[in-house]
Amino acid sequence: MRQLPCPFCGARELREFVFHKTLPAAASATADASADEFARTYLRVADPQLSVEHWQHVHGCRAWLLVRRNPSTGAVLAVQMLSGTAP
Amino acid sequence: MQTQSSRCSIDRQAHGRVLEFAAFSWPQPGDAMVGWPSVAGAVRRDALNRAILLHFAPGRVLAPDPSAATEALLDAAAAQGVGSGIDVTGKWEHYIIAGPDAARLLACAIEPGAVLENRECAAVTLFDCPAVIARTHAGFELWLQSSYSADFLATAERFRAALQRT
Amino acid sequence: MSTPPLRRGTRIGTQWLSFRFDGRSYPAQAGDTAASALLANGVRLMGRSVKYRRRRGLLGAGPEEPNALFNVGEQPQLIPNVQATLLLLREGMSLASQNRWPSLRVDLASLLQAGGGLFSAGFYYKTFIWPSWRTYESLIRRLAGLGAAPLDCALPHVAIEHLACDVLVTGAGPAGLAAARAAARAGARVVICESEPVCGGELEFEGGHIDGQTAAAWLVRTLAELESLGARILTSTTVITDNGGEFIAHAEPGGLPGHNTMYRIRPRAMVLAAGALERPIVFCNNDRPGVMLLGAAERYLTRYGTQVGRELVLFANHDRVYASAQRLAAGGMAVRAIVDTRGADALMTGSAAHVLRDSLVAAGVECLAAHAVISANGGSGVRAVRVAPLHGGPPRKIRCDTILVSGGWSPALHGGFHGGAARAYAPPLDSFVAATSTETRRHAGSANGCLELGAALADGHAAGARAAADAKATGHAGVAPQGNGDPSPRLQAFARSPAAPAAERRQFIDLQNDVTVADLRVALAEGFSDIEHVKRYTTLGIGTEQGRSSAVLGAAVLAELKGESLAAVGVSRSRPPYQPVTLRSIAGFHVGDAVMVSRRTPLNDWHVAHGGMLEPMGLWMRPRYYSANGANPFDAAIAEARQVRTAGGIVDGSTLGKLEVAGPDAAAFLDFIYLSKASTMRVGRSKYMVNLREDGMVLDDGLVLRLADDRFLATTGSGHGTHMLSHFEHYRALHWSGRGVTVTDVTEAWAVIVAAGPRCRDALLQVLDTAWQAPIGRLGHMDFADGSHAGQALRVLRASFSGELAFELHCRPAGAVALWEALLAAGLAAYGLEAVDILRVEKGYLTGSELNGQTTPFDLGMAALVKQGNDCLGRALLDRPAFHEATRPRLVGLRACDGRSRFLAGAQLTTAAAPDRPQGFVTSSVYSPTLDQWLGLALLARNQAEGTQLMARDPLRGSDVAVHVVAPVHFDPASERMKG
Amino acid sequence: MSALPASARHYSAWSLLRARFxxxxxxxxxxxxxxxxxxYDVVIVGAGGHGLASAFHLARDQGMRRIAVLEKRLxxxxxxxxxxxxxxxxxxxxENHYFYEDSLRRWETLSHDLNYNVMYSPRGVVDLALTDDSMLALARRGNAMRLAGIDAELLDLAALERFAPELEARRKRRFPIVGALLQRRGGTVRHDAVAWGYARAASALGVDIIEDCEVTGVRTAGNAATGVESTRGYVQADRVVFATAGHTGMIGAMLGTPLPIETHLLQAMVSEPIKPLINSVYVxxxxxxxxxYICQSDRGGLVMGGHLDGFPSYTREGVWHRLEDVVQGALELFPRIGGVKILRQWAGTNDMTMDGSPIMDRLRYDNVFVNAGWCYGGFKAIPASGAAFAKFVASGTAPDLIRAYRLSRFASGHLLDEPGQGPFPVRL
Structure with missing residues (x-):
């Protein structure tokens, strides 16, 4: 269904949200920080069943969201507020 | 701009200072403060039923024309490390959309029933213009980002006129 | 014009009106469609086919019509390709046939059909190769196309409505109404979309009884009940696509763009009951005017009292043809023969159809079993039909002027199936039904293969009740309506009549695109055997009627030619929209000035009233120059820039993005976002800072002000404000959630007036509240002070992007115009963005075109900032080797070697040694009134040293100018003026 | 020169006449x-434009004989x-304009080369500028093209009005048109004909084109692939080529190699046919x-497209609001087409790379090659891609024309980011 359940606003139409990026597969934990940064920035592992993404509810509450979707069906699997720790 | 008709009106409301209070996180402990509209989309109203705190985005509260009591509440929240208050006077313009066609006018842009389901206010985009809407007894009140207001009113007027014809 | 006898029908009134078709005037009755009125006036020739330009008449009575498409109205406001079957006539309406020259009757391009088999599938791929396609293309383009190209469009406002409901029902025929009634009774909020202007579907002419009443009485009662239960019935409204559970429906009353509404309906559950589409049967010359669908003839008779012909031959493969024949005969038409492809034993003794046949035979109708129509005779209209027994025997001729065909019904699946859900072959229909109904989407009635009234009602009721339950309605749906109407069709698959190979060239499957059985054979011979390949190769089913009349039929013929089952062949995937929809309707309110919202500053009205020539910058509108200062932007900007340098000016800087970053961790957050550190700044100071994209490229630049220990104001480029807001918010959420930092957009909370020039300090002192006298005198370069003016907050920042002494005044929007006008009164003059560019380039400041997403901080002369070692966002990827090569660019200044030639931004810079290998390019150039020459900034390979002579090559604009490389700062390199 | 041996029917007006009888x-x-x-010597996975063109050139120019193209569907x-x-x-x-110019030159003669009319129509591609800044960006691009010997013209408003009267360039608009960059040799090619023409020519040269044959895995030994698993069984291969636009990310996953690629949808749509109105391609x-972007097909339909749907997807179901964007843009350019109807909308899956340029390189194994990442610009590249990639696969050395498209450029920073968009395929 082409709605995203915004944790703050409730279900809203997809057109209110803007996709930003896909998360790469877990970046390798090498000592080389720039190599990690490179993988994070450039590399993706395609999984036809699961895409983990950053979206923003730009045309609503502007919350940044962590969205899990199935890119083969468009099904939204989970949405949560984006949060993390300082770099 | 003010437009009047028997079915639907859009009237600009005068107002003074407007603050936004942004919490450092949401949901978070400050929600427990007395008088805080902690639930998503909650609105706290004064004795005259005017909205004084609108929780329109995660941890972000709009405080139009803050009274001394409201300012004290926000200051206390800031002092407790809940978040920061920001004076945004001039960012938002206030409108009342009223009349039997008020909901139908909004339905040209969003489905107001669904958007305001289980909440008193919501951040929306109306005719490409960012706004916060809330229900009032007569229809809806609208806080509109001011740089968009001229275009918003022009587009709303087109739809309003079309509703009038039908 | 003599008035013909009045017709009576369910959709027409007694009032006469007149309309024009191809220049001739005709009478019609109110409620007539173009098709019904033309037919009633004896007009049969209504169009020409695309490829062969064969003469065509009506095939259908609704959206399935492939032939009768008209240009409606007159240029410049003409609407092309309007289906005559949907077009409700209005007084004085002007229609014209399409795609013919010089006239519909005599079309020179119809000579093409003499080529017959030459133009078979794949024709264009096999010829026009020499000398080139372009040689022939212009002629072919003119021959192709259907309706006229409009010269203008003045379609009015399109209404929009967003609707949420529990149950959406498409189609208000018996099944749809039963579904809607059941759902509404159960307490569901119901919306019904019906493509026709009135509800009823097949009930309109099938007759029959429901719950002991006539179908007509039940219809009236049911509609009244639905209304009383709050159901919303949208007529003339077609669901055109499924947008992921939000259904887009388009209302086009009268079949003509003009009073359209776009609905966006989000139901919790859905019942698809859009009915079924009658299929033609293919025979030789089955495209002649006078060959029509059987159901269409019934529609014309019942709705409009229009007789489709005088002498009819009916051709079908099912029982229903007999009931139809009887109704058509009762309507005054002579049924000459019924040609049934099924054997004599197909009609069950004692069945209703059998009884009907006997009575028809008794009335003199020839009923042929196991026969088929082999071909139609007559060029511009049917004059006779040749029929033959299917199991051997000679053909014979039957005189008639109309052949009504019916090869069965295909459930209308398109609307609900854009998601590519599977279809399943249904043998009783020889067609396809939905393979699966999901929890939220159910098919019902003939759309679900239930062709009998009783079954359709029961099916609809059950679907409606279940949909209501899915939508969490808890009421009781009541009992299903009981009905009986026409019996089961008992059809036997039959898609086309036998034909000799040569005759297959005139067996038409897709009438609009002239796809014949012979074309399918060619496609198969060439290896295109999958239905999707056949569709693409032959253009089968891609016409404006969305394949309604040809998609399943074509698949059935293909199955026969391949020797496979229809189930194995399948049908090609249909594409939205279900019904073609005008661009105007899709665009909604986003047309003209509203195509994209405009943002305006608090000074916008002042600019407009004082000759400010506004130009878009992103969504913002900003004054480029003021018309009083020059007739064109070039002259005006020179005058304005000169005024700033000699006296002083003010410019509206309100469009700058402004983000207030607050909280105990604000400084640390900005240290992460920006290349240089914010945390080292003291309160009351500002700093020019840049930030980087994740990949290390410079993203944006601006001033950052430290308002308090825990509070900063970051300014961004005007076009970037919302993007930068998202960027800040993203990293706040990603790395700083729960910590002490917030980001708030205050762009609109502060109007910004920049005052620059030698006299600007005096003007400020004269204008501002006296409390500002001391602070303004005290403010050093990049310092700011907060206070108030005229009772409103005011911030004064001493910063300059012009090279002059300059102050940015940040005031509340409500006071902006007064402050602006006071500054003007104090002797400063307004200047626009064009002058800003001149002033910036003279001083070597970035103008925006250097921040093109391709430049690193090294390229822009900020290596020292990188070296400070702030580990900011984007820093890690700056170490990639390519960014340190000698061919990477750096920012330089340029001047013409002769000191006067003009060179323009976009020119490429080359050396004498390699005149075709660019070493860089001019990013911006201006004519400097101060230095009286052209100045430029450029991004140039690092190995080209200062002083080097290069060519600024601009072949596009016909100029090559010798330039030499200088430092980027052209004017006042020691910055004495702005620090003074 | 025609590539076809006698086993295929030569196409001409004469052959049509013979067939008629x-x-x-x-x-x-x-x-x-x-x-x-x-x-096989070479197994190519994917019978799209790039796979088929590569097969054709391997057979015709590189002297390879045992070639198969395996196609999942059709x-x-x-x-x-x-x-x-x-x-x-x-x-x-x-790096880009030389490569695409090679392709455009091949388009000019492709119908002759394949003896198949691909309907190359050099009707001009017009890139419109709506701001002075974008006009300057077009000038920068056009000048670079001209110095490389590629045709380009910068049209001011007067010139634009002369070239494209249908545009009404001076009409009042929300974003007024400032000028345009014109490439006259740019235009359109009949898309299906390209696939069918290459397939026919390759087949005539002995290439086996196998439809309904999905490749499900790669068998390897050490640093080399030995063959592919398919739904029709195992096929041994000396070299394996992947040309599976829209699914390259999954190929990467199959080989355990993350790629700088996200898969996104792009929609396109066509109107009902009308008589000629739009004579060039407008972007x-x-x-x-x-x-x-909008042009009018030879059949008369207005063909329109826009930017990506905006999020990763394999569904091929476009979102309606993107269609609205495209239509609004088209109407802004040509207000007169408001009464023309959209007939069909569809979508394709696009391998979006992190700099917007393609990848033509080895993938993990010495004899596995990938031709991918064409974003939404792969169609125009087909002839050059086929010729150069065939040379690469046959010789093992990437020709100069495509060397810049190596996979390592992302790590080294030698990015080919035309619009300066960075590693964000959908950022507007």
């Missing part, structure tokens, strides 16, 4: 009817048959809307 039996299958053999069923048919070489960066970008 010989009946449909005269024609031969273009490529169908081959059986999958157990082993020849030309992917993006080669779903794009908006535009060909051009108006790129900014030298423009407006704030908020992103890109819109």
């Amino acid at each position: 010989a009946g449909s039996g005269y024609w031969r299958p273009l490529w169908a009817g081959r059986k999958l053999k157990p082993a 020849v030309g069923y992917g993006n080669v048959g779903r794009n908006t048919t535009i060909v051009r070489s108006n790129y900014l960066l030298p 423009y970008v407006s704030p908020g809307h992103g890109e819109t």
Whole structure:
């Protein structure tokens, strides 16, 4: 269904949200920080069943969201507020 | 701009200072403060039923024309490390959309029933213009980002006129 | 014009009106469609086919019509390709046939059909190769196309409505109404979309009884009940696509763009009951005017009292043809023969159809079993039909002027199936039904293969009740309506009549695109055997009627030619929209000035009233120059820039993005976002800072002000404000959630007036509240002070992007115009963005075109900032080797070697040694009134040293100018003026 | 020069005339009817434009004989048959404009080379500028092209009015038109014909084109692949080529190699046919809307497209609001087409790379090659890609024309980011 359940606003139409990026597969934990940064920035592992993404509810509450979707069906699997720790 | 008709009106409301209070996180402990509209989309109203705190985005509260009591509440929240208050006077313009066609006018842009389901206010985009809407007894009140207001009113007027014809 | 006898029908009134078709005037009755009125006036020739330009008449009575498409109205406001079957006539309406020259009757391009088999599938791929396609293309383009190209469009406002409901029902025929009634009774909020202007579907002419009443009485009662239960019935409204559970429906009353509404309906559950589409049967010359669908003839008779012909031959493969024949005969038409492809034993003794046949035979109708129509005779209209027994025997001729065909019904699946859900072959229909109904989407009635009234009602009721339950309605749906109407069709698959190979060239499957059985054979011979390949190769089913009349039929013929089952062949995937929809309707309110919202500053009205020539910058509108200062932007900007340098000016800087970053961790957050550190700044100071994209490229630049220990104001480029807001918010959420930092957009909370020039300090002192006298005198370069003016907050920042002494005044929007006008009164003059560019380039400041997403901080002369070692966002990827090569660019200044030639931004810079290998390019150039020459900034390979002579090559604009490389700062390199 | 041996029917007006009297039996299958053999010199995965063109050039120019093209579904069923048919070489960066110019030159003669009319129509590609800044960016690009010997003209308003009266360039608009960059040799090519023409020519040269044959895995030994697993069984291969636009990310996953690729949807749409109205290809970008491009097919339909749907997807179901964006953009350019109806909308899956330029390189193994990452611009590249990639696969050394498209460029920073968009395929 082409709605995203915004944790703050409730279900809203997809057109209110803007996709930003896909998360790469877990970046390798090498000592080389720039190599990690490179993988994070450039590399993706395609999984036809699961895409983990950053979206923003730009045309609503502007919350940044962590969205899990199935890119083969468009099904939204989970949405949560984006949060993390300082770099 | 003010437009009047028997079915639907859009009237600009005068107002003074407007603050936004942004919490450092949401949901978070400050929600427990007395008088805080902690639930998503909650609105706290004064004795005259005017909205004084609108929780329109995660941890972000709009405080139009803050009274001394409201300012004290926000200051206390800031002092407790809940978040920061920001004076945004001039960012938002206030409108009342009223009349039997008020909901139908909004339905040209969003489905107001669904958007305001289980909440008193919501951040929306109306005719490409960012706004916060809330229900009032007569229809809806609208806080509109001011740089968009001229275009918003022009587009709303087109739809309003079309509703009038039908 | 003599008035013909009045017709009576369910959709027409007694009032006469007149309309024009191809220049001739005709009478019609109110409620007539173009098709019904033309037919009633004896007009049969209504169009020409695309490829062969064969003469065509009506095939259908609704959206399935492939032939009768008209240009409606007159240029410049003409609407092309309007289906005559949907077009409700209005007084004085002007229609014209399409795609013919010089006239519909005599079309020179119809000579093409003499080529017959030459133009078979794949024709264009096999010829026009020499000398080139372009040689022939212009002629072919003119021959192709259907309706006229409009010269203008003045379609009015399109209404929009967003609707949420529990149950959406498409189609208000018996099944749809039963579904809607059941759902509404159960307490569901119901919306019904019906493509026709009135509800009823097949009930309109099938007759029959429901719950002991006539179908007509039940219809009236049911509609009244639905209304009383709050159901919303949208007529003339077609669901055109499924947008992921939000259904887009388009209302086009009268079949003509003009009073359209776009609905966006989000139901919790859905019942698809859009009915079924009658299929033609293919025979030789089955495209002649006078060959029509059987159901269409019934529609014309019942709705409009229009007789489709005088002498009819009916051709079908099912029982229903007999009931139809009887109704058509009762309507005054002579049924000459019924040609049934099924054997004599197909009609069950004692069945209703059998009884009907006997009575028809008794009335003199020839009923042929196991026969088929082999071909139609007559060029511009049917004059006779040749029929033959299917199991051997000679053909014979039957005189008639109309052949009504019916090869069965295909459930209308398109609307609900854009998601590519599977279809399943249904043998009783020889067609396809939905393979699966999901929890939220159910098919019902003939759309679900239930062709009998009783079954359709029961099916609809059950679907409606279940949909209501899915939508969490808890009421009781009541009992299903009981009905009986026409019996089961008992059809036997039959898609086309036998034909000799040569005759297959005139067996038409897709009438609009002239796809014949012979074309399918060619496609198969060439290896295109999958239905999707056949569709693409032959253009089968891609016409404006969305394949309604040809998609399943074509698949059935293909199955026969391949020797496979229809189930194995399948049908090609249909594409939205279900019904073609005008661009105007899709665009909604986003047309003209509203195509994209405009943002305006608090000074916008002042600019407009004082000759400010506004130009878009992103969504913002900003004054480029003021018309009083020059007739064109070039002259005006020179005058304005000169005024700033000699006296002083003010410019509206309100469009700058402004983000207030607050909280105990604000400084640390900005240290992460920006290349240089914010945390080292003291309160009351500002700093020019840049930030980087994740990949290390410079993203944006601006001033950052430290308002308090825990509070900063970051300014961004005007076009970037919302993007930068998202960027800040993203990293706040990603790395700083729960910590002490917030980001708030205050762009609109502060109007910004920049005052620059030698006299600007005096003007400020004269204008501002006296409390500002001391602070303004005290403010050093990049310092700011907060206070108030005229009772409103005011911030004064001493910063300059012009090279002059300059102050940015940040005031509340409500006071902006007064402050602006006071500054003007104090002797400063307004200047626009064009002058800003001149002033910036003279001083070597970035103008925006250097921040093109391709430049690193090294390229822009900020290596020292990188070296400070702030580990900011984007820093890690700056170490990639390519960014340190000698061919990477750096920012330089340029001047013409002769000191006067003009060179323009976009020119490429080359050396004498390699005149075709660019070493860089001019990013911006201006004519400097101060230095009286052209100045430029450029991004140039690092190995080209200062002083080097290069060519600024601009072949596009016909100029090559010798330039030499200088430092980027052209004017006042020691910055004495702005620090003074 | 025609590539076809005598086993195929030569196409001409004469052959059509003969067929007219010989009946449909005269024609031969273009490529169908081959059986999958157990082993090949080269197995190409994907019978789209790039796979088929590579096969054709391997057979014709590189002297390779045992070549198979394995296709999951049908020849030309992917993006080669779903794009908006535009060909051009108006790129900014030298690595790109030389490559695409090679392609455009090949388009000019492709119908002759394949003896198949691909309907190359050099009707001009017009990139419109809506701001002075975008006009300067076009000037930068056009000058770079001209210095490289590629045709380009910068049109001011007067010139634009002369070239394209249908545009009404001076009409009042929300974003007024400032000027344009014109490439006259740019234009359109009939998309299906490209797939079918290459398939026919390759087949005639002995290439086995096997449809309904999905590759499910790669068998390897050490640093080399030995063959591919398919739904029709194992096939031994000396070299394996992946040309699976829209699914390259999954190929990477299959080989355990993350790639700088995300898969996104791009929609296109066509109107009902009308008489000629739009005579060139128009491309423009407006704030908020992103890109819109529009042209009119020879059948008369207005063909339109825009930017990506905006999020990763394999569904091929476009979202309606992107269609609205495109239509709004098209109407802004041509207000007169408001009464024309959209007939069909569809979508294709696009391998979006992190700099917007393609990848032509080895993938993990010495003898596994990937031709991918064409974003939404792969159609125009087909002839050059096929010729250069065939040379690469046959010789093991990437020709100069495509060396910049190596996979390592992301790590080294030698990015080919024409619009300066960075590693964000959908950022507007």
